[in-house]
Amino acid sequence: MKKIFVLTGEPSGDKLASKVISKLMKLNPNIDYLCVGGENLKSIGLKSIYDLKEITYLGFTNVILNILSINKKINMTVKAIIEYNPDILFTVDSPDFTLRVAERVKQINKKIKTVHYVAPQVWIWREGRVKKIKKFIDKILLLFSFEKKYFEKENMDFKFVGHPLLEDKPKIKIDINQILGKNKAIISVFAGSRHSEINILMPILLDFIKKMNQKYSDMIYVFHTTKDFANLVKTFIEKTDLSNCEIISDDKIKSHILQKSIFAVAKSGTISLEISNFKIPSIIIYKMNFINFFIIKRLVNTRFANILNIAADEELIPELLQSKCNSVMIYNTVSNFLENPNKMEDQINKTQKILNELKIKSPSDEASLALNNLL
Numbered sequence: 252m253k254k255i256f257v258l259t260g261e262p263s264g265d266k267l268a269s270k271v272i273s274k275l276m277k278l279n280p281n282i283d284y285l286c287v288g289g290e291n292l293k294s295i296g297l298k299s300i301y302d303l304k305e306i307t308y309l310g311f312t313n314v315i316l317n318i319l320s321i322n323k324k325i326n327m328t329v330k331a332i333i334e335y336n337p338d339i340l341f342t343v344d345s346p347d348f349t350l351r352v353a354e355r356v357k358q359i360n361k362k363i364k365t366v367h368y369v370a371p372q373v374w375i376w377r378e379g380r381v382k383k384i385k386k387f388i389d390k391i392l393l394l395f396s397f398e399k400k401y402f403e404k405e406n407m408d409f410k411f412v413g414h415p416l417l418e419d420k421p422k423i424k425i426d427i428n429q430i431l432g433k434n435k436a437i438i439s440v441f442a443g444s445r446h447s448e449i450n451i452l453m454p455i456l457l458d459f460i461k462k463m464n465q466k467y468s469d470m471i472y473v474f475h476t477t478k479d480f481a482n483l484v485k486t487f488i489e490k491t492d493l494s495n496c497e498i499i500s501d502d503k504i505k506s507h508i509l510q511k512s513i514f515a516v517a518k519s520g521t522i523s524l525e526i527s528n529f530k531i532p533s534i535i536i537y538k539m540n541f542i543n544f545f546i547i548k549r550l551v552n553t554r555f556a557n558i559l560n561i562a563a564d565e566e567l568i569p570e571l572l573q574s575k576c577n578s579v580m581i582y583n584t585v586s587n588f589l590e591n592p593n594k595m596e597d598q599i600n601k602t603q604k605i606l607n608e609l610k611i612k613s614p615s616d617e618a619s620l621a622l623n624n625l626l
Contacts (some may be wrong), residue, residue, distance in 0.1 A: 260345025
């Protein structure tokens with residue numbers, strides 16, 4: 252029986268990997284799996300060698316502070332992969348962790364084929380990484396067509412498979428009133444998928460909601476999170492007197508609630524694609540400590556953080572980053588959208604145009620086929 256080790260480094264990668272592996276299971280049932288994954292990979296039957304939460308560090312300074320723990324985890328992961336001896340090591344996103352593991356594995360056992368999914372954002376910074384990656388990654392699966400030129404330049408084996416979050420999803424009938432217990436306009440809120448992100452953004456978001464409540468009495472704010480972090484989000488909410496906040500961690504329900512939302516406030520990341528794909532107007536927010544921001548600011552070579560803004564070369568989705576990421580700015584921006592329906596419609600129309608250029612028919616099918624062809 253063929254074997255695949257699936258290596259992820261954070262919840263978004265776990266979610267992407269699960270979509271591909273679930274399709275591969277149907278395509279080829281004669282494959283054994285082992286992984287470093289979270290709730291999504293576990294839900295389809297994969298065993299994880301340790302809890303994904305143990306490696307979800309944020310930012311350069313946190314990595315420096317935790318360097319011994321991270322190196323210990325890398326050594327442990329490499330050892331487990333070598334002992335498992337898979338036909339394919341399938342690494343997904345989180346390049347600072349997954350690619351370091353892949354490089355070590357390839358040095359020890361060149362027979363293990365290495366496939367990386369979600370290319371490092373070389374179009375934002377450190378384009379020279381492609382030369383290094385080429386030495387230990389056998390094939391790279393690209394989410395966006397505009398990434399091709401960076402890997403063609405180095406004659407690296409790649410395949411453009413598209414982004415699974417842009418796949419059409421089956422409509423599920425769910426009575427939201429039974430879940431939320433209220434019949435109000437929904438604003439979906441995404442505070443991040445890492446402990447440190449949630450700690451930074453939750454106080455800002457809750458203060459934003461307090462300001463919104465002074466003007467709007469018919470809103471309910473639904474925090475989308477993972478099962479691992481639901482209690483952390485709940486702890487922040489319980490410290491306030493807010494009664495119009497709910498928490499959702501079930502993926503199927505989250506998707507349905509997002510589709511029924513009138514607006515979304517989201518941490519910068521891939522979730523923005525899913526929000527826009529559902530034609531929900533939104534803004535993105537992000538905040539990190541000054542040292543991390545200073546380092547990144549000196550390295551990046553794009554004007555925007557959001558992938559749709561980068562693709563459009565225009566700020567279609569407002570980016571409230573660093574000093575702009577405060578409750579007053581968020582309130583002013585969201586309120587301005589809600590008071591101007593034409594502005595919301597304009598954002599939806601423009602993002603749909605960009606999304607249509609990025610979509611292919613079935614990304615997870617394409618990615619699973621690429622893996623199966625290498626077995």
